[in-house]
Amino acid sequence: MWHPAERYPDPAIEILDPRFAKYRLMSAAVERLATGCRWAEGPVWFGDGRCLLWSDIPNNRVLRWDEETGAVSHFRKPSNFANGHTRDRQGRLLSCEHGTRRVTRTEYDGSITVILDRFEGKRLNSPNDIVVKSDDSIWFTDPPFGILGHYEGHAAEPELPTHVYRVDGQTGRATVVCSDVERPNGLCFSPDESLLYVVESGSTPRRIRVFDVGEDGGSLKNGRVFVEADPQGAPDGFRCDIDGNLWAGWGTGEGRDGVMVFASDATPIGRIALPERCANVCFGGAARNRLFMAASQSLYALYVNTQGVRGG
Numbered sequence: 001m002w003h004p005a006e007r008y009p010d011p012a013i014e015i016l017d018p019r020f021a022k023y024r025l026m027s028a029a030v031e032r033l034a035t036g037c038r039w040a041e042g043p044v045w046f047g048d049g050r051c052l053l054w055s056d057i058p059n060n061r062v063l064r065w066d067e068e069t070g071a072v073s074h075f076r077k078p079s080n081f082a083n084g085h086t087r088d089r090q091g092r093l094l095s096c097e098h099g100t101r102r103v104t105r106t107e108y109d110g111s112i113t114v115i116l117d118r119f120e121g122k123r124l125n126s127p128n129d130i131v132v133k134s135d136d137s138i139w140f141t142d143p144p145f146g147i148l149g150h151y152e153g154h155a156a157e158p159e160l161p162t163h164v165y166r167v168d169g170q171t172g173r174a175t176v177v178c179s180d181v182e183r184p185n186g187l188c189f190s191p192d193e194s195l196l197y198v199v200e201s202g203s204t205p206r207r208i209r210v211f212d213v214g215e216d217g218g219s220l221k222n223g224r225v226f227v228e229a230d231p232q233g234a235p236d237g238f239r240c241d242i243d244g245n246l247w248a249g250w251g252t253g254e255g256r257d258g259v260m261v262f263a264s265d266a267t268p269i270g271r272i273a274l275p276e277r278c279a280n281v282c283f284g285g286a287a288r289n290r291l292f293m294a295a296s297q298s299l300y301a302l303y304v305n306t307q308g309v310r311g312g
Contacts, residue, residue, distance in 0.1 A: 014273065033300065054299060061076065082096065097127065115172075135169055205229045234251045277295060278293050278296075
């Protein structure tokens with residue numbers, strides 16, 4: 001049951017390490033902006049429209065929340081069971097679609113361009129989460145979750161292993177940048193783009209891996225474990241702030257759901273408790289200092305004393 005904070009500071013915002021104290025605003029509380037979803041995912045901020053888009057995967061729709069009015073409306077329905085979203089460096093929407101097993105770009109005129117739906121002649125599994133690097137390259141994960149049944153896509157047999165892909169921003173050529181993460185899920189770059197974080201959903205317990213980005217800017221090396229969750233913990237999607245902290249959607253279970261915040265040395269420094277498992281987050285608002293959290297059936301937000309990395 002959701003109950004907004006009745007006093008400041010909001011007790012839902014926990015300081016686990018003194019380094020997190022400066023990020024908590026005394027008079028900012030967790031707000032629930034919308035509810036009624038079946039599984040909320042993939043938030044992305046549009047500052048030029050003062051709105052947030054996010055996916056409600058089983059309901060096969062992308063929803064829109066307007067900052068000025070608080071109104072919630074359909075942005076796209078059907079959405080091809082869209083999951084993760086981001087914007088490219090030209091401001092266009094990029095989407096991972098379970099139903100069509102592809103990554104698409106929504107052009108300025110509303111038309112749809114397919115970025116990738118096959119690799120070496122075989123269909124992708126179900127693209128999940130997506131980010132864009134400053135060189136315009138598109139990086140996305142391709143686990144099988146959307147083809148495991150008919151709830152978040154269409155049941156099908158996988159044709160490819162679960163990879164992390166990169167699509168070159170100039171040539172459109174797709175390459176596998178990581179093949180040893182079992183069921184890769186959320187991903188994001190560090191502020192200087194020297195590191196790529198990837199959730200490994202197929203490990204038990206789940207863990208967050210981190211890779212060095214190669215000198216060529218388009219390859220990964222030195223993969224290692226950044227954080228290993230406890231047996232009940234489940235990291236999903238995340239974004240970095242400008243100080244290099246990782247704000248990660250988290251669950252599952254009473255007292256564990258919400259957002260975990262990790263410093264760049266992997267120390268858990270903060271926690272935002274939610275009554276629902278949080279799948280993914282993004283930063284938005286006029287100053288990129290508002291954390292939006294897509295959590296199970298609802299969309300939440302919290303003003304914080306930092307900013308999200310551009311392009312995340």
